[in-house]
Amino acid sequence: MAGSTTHDETILRTVLDGWKSAVDSHQPDLVAARFTEDAIFQGLHPYSVGRPGIAAYYASQPLGMTAAYRILETRHLAEDLILGYLDVDFSFTDRPTVNVYLSILLRRTDAGWAITHYQVSRLQ
Numbered sequence: 590m591a592g593s594t595t596h597d598e599t600i601l602r603t604v605l606d607g608w609k610s611a612v613d614s615h616q617p618d619l620v621a622a623r624f625t626e627d628a629i630f631q632g633l634h635p636y637s638v639g640r641p642g643i644a645a646y647y648a649s650q651p652l653g654m655t656a657a658y659r660i661l662e663t664r665h666l667a668e669d670l671i672l673g674y675l676d677v678d679f680s681f682t683d684r685p686t687v688n689v690y691l692s693i694l695l696r697r698t699d700a701g702w703a704i705t706h707y708q709v710s711r712l713q
Contacts, residue, residue, distance in 0.1 A: 597663045597664075597665050597671050598660060598663055600671060600695065600702050601660060601663055601671060601673045601695065602660070603702070604623060604695055604702050604703065604704060605658055605660075605673075605675075607619075607623050608620060608623045608656075608704070609655075609656050609657075609658065611623065611647075612647065612650075612654065612655065612656045613654075613655045613656065615647075615650070615652050615653075615654070617643075617644040617645070617646075617647035617648040618644050620643065620644065620647045621640040621641070621643040621644040621647070622640070623703060623704055624640055624643050624703055624704045624705070624707070625696055625698060625703045625704065625705040626639060626640060627639060627705070628640070628643065628703075628704055628705050628706065628707065629705070629706045629707070629708075630642060630643045630646065630707045631707060631708045631709060632646050632707070632709050633687075633689070633709055633711065634646065643707075651681060651682070651683070652682075653681060653682035653683075654679055654680065654681050655679070655680045656677055656678070656679055656680075657677070657678045657680065658675045658676065658677045658678075658691070659675060659676045659677075660673060660674075660675055661674045661675060661676055661690075662674040666694075668697075669696055669697035670694060670695070670696055670697075671694070671695045671702070672692070672693070672694055672695075673691075673692070673693045673694075673695065674690070674691070674692050675690065675691040675692075675693070676688070676690060676691075677689050677690070677691050677709075687711070688711075689709045689710060689711050690709070690710045690711075690712060691707065691708070691709055691710075692706075692707075692708045692710070693706060693707050693708070694706040
């Protein structure tokens with residue numbers, strides 16, 4: 590089932606657009622709601638598991654931070670699992686933009702697709 594399809598990208602964009610909207614409007618609980626209850630989250634700080642840690646991470650981000658993403662790759666790993674690899678720019682009002690690469694796994698749940706794993710890499 591390896592490979593990328595337009596359908597997979599549409600699913601990925603739907604989840605990521607909700608994530609981006611919540612990040613851009615500094616709504617940590619709405620960001621966390623885009624993740625599964627047991628999501629593994631690795632931003633640029635120590636990792637956490639679950640929505641409370643994700644909400645705390647985004648609550649600690651400065652007001653005015655925004656995210657812009659570009660999908661680089663997708664893979665449909667299983668019927669209920671999609672991998673996405675992204676280039677993401679986090680912009681701030683008072684400092685330079687931070688560019689990262691983001692690997693995410695989306696899992697289909699009873700409530701729809703949600704992020705179950707989030708791993709940021711910052712390449713120099």
